Amino acid sequence: MRLTKVFGKMKHRVVLPALLCLILTGLLLWMWVFDRRGFEGLPEISRLYTREAINTLQSQNVITPIVLSWRGFDTYGEILILLLATAGVAYGIRTKREESRSQRRGLEATRIAKAGISILQPLILIFGAYIFTHGHLSPGGGFPGGIVLSSGFILWIITDPQNRLRRDLLHLLESVFGTVYMVLCLLGLILAGSFMNLTYLPAGRMGELFSSGAIPLIYTAVGIKVGIQLLQIVENFRD
């Protein structure tokens, strides 16, 4: 009750400082945008990354080795954040009343969705696998690939409310592929001299599927892990 009063009174007092903040933020960003005009060519670090990507890894997509190798800790932290979010969703959305969960029936899907899924689901899964195995050749990689992969299963979930994914299997697969990712990164420490150094597999020729060291393997592990984590988030939101 008291809070309502405070918020009701603050309504006008919120708007003016908010406007002031926005104008200041906009001005700062505007100044910064103009400040970096007249900046030509790549910075030194990007030049180094580009040279290394071409010479030592033969990776057609320059972004991929940056994400997985030289800035690999960012990706690792990102996967950990996704894991924490999954755990937070699973913890936060849990209901105590088990029986109400089974009683709550979702909407039945239409006949079109039910007929279409048998054709669409394999295609979506293959497309997801294509995206993350070609992460070093074309735009894409583990994260978009994993999301496409999970969307195939989400389609299966929404066509019938009785369709449930086995959570123990999801946990197991997620742990296995997370371990595979870490082992592939650690192999760099053992075989190539530094953590997340992906040159321990042959670099091959640029533009071929089996090229750029261990990047296709790592992106496969990352893609499946990300897909399963998103599936867990969606599966938890159904409760």
Added chain:
Amino acid sequence: MITIDLVAIALMIIGLWGMMTQKNLIKLVIAFNIFDTGVNLLIVSVGYIKDRMAPVLDSKDLRRQAEELIVDPVPSAMVLTSIVIGVAITALMLVFTVKYYRRTGSLILGEER
């Protein structure tokens, strides 16, 4: 690419405005997502260099003089990370919204029963 910068700043300001003034939790989440999109757009536009191509070396010319022909790959790599984190944070915010609704029966801050 001044247009993209302006669009990004406008999106960020709209998102910040929403986050500061809205009291409906769903609208807060939407405002956060608009802000997130603006930030990502701004980071990508930092790496843009005029008349250059995406850092995917799919032709001989690009491979030979990549450093003179591609845009900066590092901001793109950063945005790849930030998009996924945005998704994770959105999921968490929605969970808090669900919990708040279950506890108070309302989606609007300051109107608890």
